Amino acid sequence: MVMITFLFKKSSNFFVKKILSYIYIAWGNIFYEKKVFDSLSNFLPLFLGFFLSKFFFKNHDIIIVYLEIIFNIAFVLISLQLLIRVMNSIMEISTSENNHKTIAVHSFSQLLKIISIIFCILIIIAIITKNNLISILTSLGTITAIVILMFRDTILGFVSGLQMSSTKMIKVGDWIGISKYNIEGNVLEINLISAKIENFDKTITSIPTYDLISTAVTNFEVMRKKNIRRIKRSIIFNIQSFYFYNSENLKKYQNIYLIKNYIKEKQKEINSFYKKNVYNNVDLNAKRLTNIGLFQKYALEYLYQHPNISNSETLMVRHLEPTHYGLPIELYCFVKTAESIKYEQIQASVFDHLLTASKEFGLEITQIVNLDKKLNSINNKKIII
Template sequence: MSVFHNIKEWSNITIIIIGKILFFTILLLFIEFSFSKVVRFIGSKIVNFTNFVWDDVLYEHKVFDSFSHFFSWSIGYILIKPCFKNYYVIIFYLEKIFDILFVLISLQFLIRIINSIIRIATSENSHHTLAIRSFSQLLKIISIIFCILVIIAILTKNDLVSVLTSLGAITAIVILVFRDIILGFVSGVQMASTKMIKVGDWIGIKKYNIEGTVLEIDLSSAKIENFDKTITSIPTYDLVSTAVTNFEVMRQKNIRRIKRSILFNIQSFHFCNSEKLKKLKHIYLIKNYINKKQQEENVEYNMNLNGKRLTNIGLFRKYALEYLHKHPNISQTETLMVRHLEPTPYGLPVELYCFAKTSESINYEEIQANVFDHLLTAAKEFNLEVSQVFAKKELKW
């Protein structure tokens, strides 16, 4: 009879406890719902009333919702003892659960604040964005690790110092695991302080044979959009430790270098006689140059090699230089020259070194193509032959 009585008593206690827990849960959800509605309403009014950008960002990232969680769960924590009076075990475990929830809510609030700061910072396309992004991601990682340690301390009934002391033995392992993150953070701060690279820059990295626009620089990796629309991800610290070419200054000046050569057959080089010079005088760009040279010394009667006889390759080089000086799409304020490179077994390269007045790829290629179309065709007027080197194919029988 006593056993039956005990079972009935435990059943009643269990039903009462379950009822209290259901009532407490419903009450907590009602408080949470009410506070979230009130806080969102107040937050929307503040956002609509002010002209600031930061409050809009905070509202979008639900920072105000985290405030409502603090209020509602604080009221729930206060109601634990009145609702579960004399049930000390349940009170103990519920307080533990609420302590952990407060830690998680604090973590959520901090992460939302960090995301809002990143959003505000990235709207300003500056080098400081990189440092803020790297620092914020590092702060997120540290916050998560700290919250995990606090939860462990709550569950094990130890203080935080004791937990940190017990984890000191695995510090080397932690450093090894987060090696890339630490290097990425240091690299991000270095790039921001020296203004080397920022999001949106046009860069090239020979090590990886990539060239494109920087889309994102995070704590551990950087994303680069190549010109073929593919995405390449590289470690962030490679942007500091590897040779990186930054074309952003060129794009800001709206110029782009042309550095290409034409290979001429040396067998086609010769001195120009009076008849040839008379014919070339009809070319406006070198007419004055030929007259000046003829005044310095009478080329007609100076037929020996010791004289200052003009050559077809020399006249062409002068013509190409004057052509670039007169070209409307070639910058006259930057380096501009036409020079001979070292002779090769295939001929003599004549290189054009100048800058087009654009950094946009399509316009640049159009200008470069027009320049070489003209000069390759004009070379025929000087009786110059452009070398055409063909690879010999080995015949296999």
């Protein structure tokens, strides 16, 4: 029997390979690689062996009964093997392109495999016990709650896969970040129960598929397609270093091409203001520029003129809420690349320049270590009321 199966399988594979070599069919090669034809070749030896066995043991009814049981179980197992290999082949064909349908195909095929295995187990139980399959299924109704509890993750994963496929939230290959697990990387696989994410440190993280729709997930794929990446970082300045400019202070900035036109316009506004209003040598009555305001304008023009900063996206230099460390000035803009190495280089060059340029405006950058020392020294002083 084993020898017949071996010879038939070898001969059938030989002829199938010859046919596929002459007639190129993409799905035929995939079926051959997934050994679908091997499973089909098992049926003929099985039937042949069964009929020969019945012929030899035709006078032994008990042996024939057991042979029928073995044949039926073998037929169910071979059919299950064929079904799984066909599903693997279909999944390979349908997921050759990297799209949102990949998730639904993976989820559906894995769910179908699980259902097929359970159904085959029930059929085998019915064959061994000689009971009707319907009666076995009816008896399982009493333990439906337990079955649902056992396959809770499977059901949730299947629903999640369908939802992600229909809404096109996430697909295999997307660059995502999940703050709950502190992970960021590319999606390698989304199957029925878990999803695999390759982090940027080349480690692999597996999370439940349901978490991709039940938790906050940031999808950076749109940013990568647009080939842009955001800079959102602030510089904290010591408020004690802020002061007003007078006409003498502004002279050294009139040759800086990024802000010289801005200074000229502001000086015209200031001169027209003084013609209409009385100054009386009171500082608060005066209309003057501040060093922090002039630096903010310089930083904004610097970003506009930077060749690697996108002007078509949101670009601003803004004040954040003051803290006990000082006043944060935030840069909000987009770099013309999504590649991490180039992005970090551009971001570093921007902040290197602005951190150094801030000294030219008389600004002091807050260093938390030094500030903590000052606070400690103040706390150690005795305050006399």
